Amino acid sequence: MSTGSLPSWEPLSPSQVPAIKRYALIEMALLSGTTRTTLFNEIADKDHYWSLIKDENQPHLQREGPWLLSIPCDQQDKLNQLEGMACALLSWIETPLAGAELASHLAPAMVVENPQKQRSLLRFYLPDVITQLHEDALENSANALFSRISRWWYRDTAMGWVALEGQAPTKCVTQWQLVVDEARWQALHGEPEVMQLTAELVDFAPALFEGICHCERPRHVAKALMQANHYGLTAIADKRTFVYVQLSQGSDAWAPEEMQRLLQRATGGEAKLAEVLVTTYQQDEP
Numbered sequence: 001m002s003t004g005s006l007p008s009w010e011p012l013s014p015s016q017v018p019a020i021k022r023y024a025l026i027e028m029a030l031l032s033g034t035t036r037t038t039l040f041n042e043i044a045d046k047d048h049y050w051s052l053i054k055d056e057n058q059p060h061l062q063r064e065g066p067w068l069l070s071i072p073c074d075q076q077d078k079l080n081q082l083e084g085m086a087c088a089l090l091s092w093i094e095t096p097l098a099g100a101e102l103a104s105h106l107a108p109a110m111v112v113e114n115p116q117k118q119r120s121l122l123r124f125y126l127p128d129v130i131t132q133l134h135e136d137a138l139e140n141s142a143n144a145l146f147s148r149i150s151r152w153w154y155r156d157t158a159m160g161w162v163a164l165e166g167q168a169p170t171k172c173v174t175q176w177q178l179v180v181d182e183a184r185w186q187a188l189h190g191e192p193e194v195m196q197l198t199a200e201l202v203d204f205a206p207a208l209f210e211g212i213c214h215c216e217r218p219r220h221v222a223k224a225l226m227q228a229n230h231y232g233l234t235a236i237a238d239k240r241t242f243v244y245v246q247l248s249q250g251s252d253a254w255a256p257e258e259m260q261r262l263l264q265r266a267t268g269g270e271a272k273l274a275e276v277l278v279t280t281y282q283q284d285e286p
Helices: 033-043 059-064 073-081 099-110 127-139 182-188 190-204 214-230 236-249 257-267 273-284
Strands: 021-027 049-051 066-070 089-095 111-113 119-121 151-156 160-165
Touching: 021 099, 033 073, 049 099, 066 099, 099 111, 127 151, 127 160, 127 182, 182 190, 190 214, 190 236, 214 236, 236 257, 236 273, 257 273
Parallel strands: none
Antiparallel strands: 021 066, 021 089, 049 066, 089 151, 111 119, 151 160
16 A cells, blocks of 8 residues: 555644544554564554454464554654555554553454354454444444544545544443344455455465555455456356456456357356366467
8 A cells, every 4th residue: 555654633632632542553464573573662652562362372363463552653654664564554543542451342353253153253454344344333233343432544545544433332341242244244254255365376376466565465356356256257266267367467358259258158157267268278379
């Protein structure tokens, strides 16, 4: 992302300073070890940082997952100078809560549950996810994610930093769980397919993402997957092939009539998309 590290917020007035605090939410997996050391030792307030994951059985999740950090005002501009921060800094949160309280409040959102009691890990702070959860919170009183949060700032690829308004708690919320209806569950779980395919393509064909920022890669894959679904491709292998061709040859790769006929053969179940592509290219060779 190209947006800066700071939203265009108004400075806090002297009367607001004791009541409202600002925290950065940063995903550590996107930062090098050197950058993390600088962040914790030189940028963040001393000992004022908190992991949202507490799982002694999976220490790598805590080490590489999301952390809240209190950043002094005179250090905030330096964030933008740290390598990888344009991707890793995912949110700014304004709240009356102390850091440890906020971390405890947000931690339940790391796991989402559906009405059938299925549970899965959720990167709830990603832009396309946090906006869905904010919409859900407006309709679902059990979703306490934005309770006691003044504003939640997230990065929009087109508009830069955008603020989601928080909610005053209707009751004292000490413990809560992120439970969503089936429709929201399905909407939220479009992400794992995108992230898995992105990771596979980065390993298999890294040249596809040359010059594309780490945080932008899933967006390119998601756009191609959406088009694959639009054409009616349902098999995982066919969708992978579609995405690979689209990323390697451009958004117009499937526009020619011949490519459209190949898609129709795949969607009709006549053959796998990769097979019809290989056959067609072999026939075209002299």
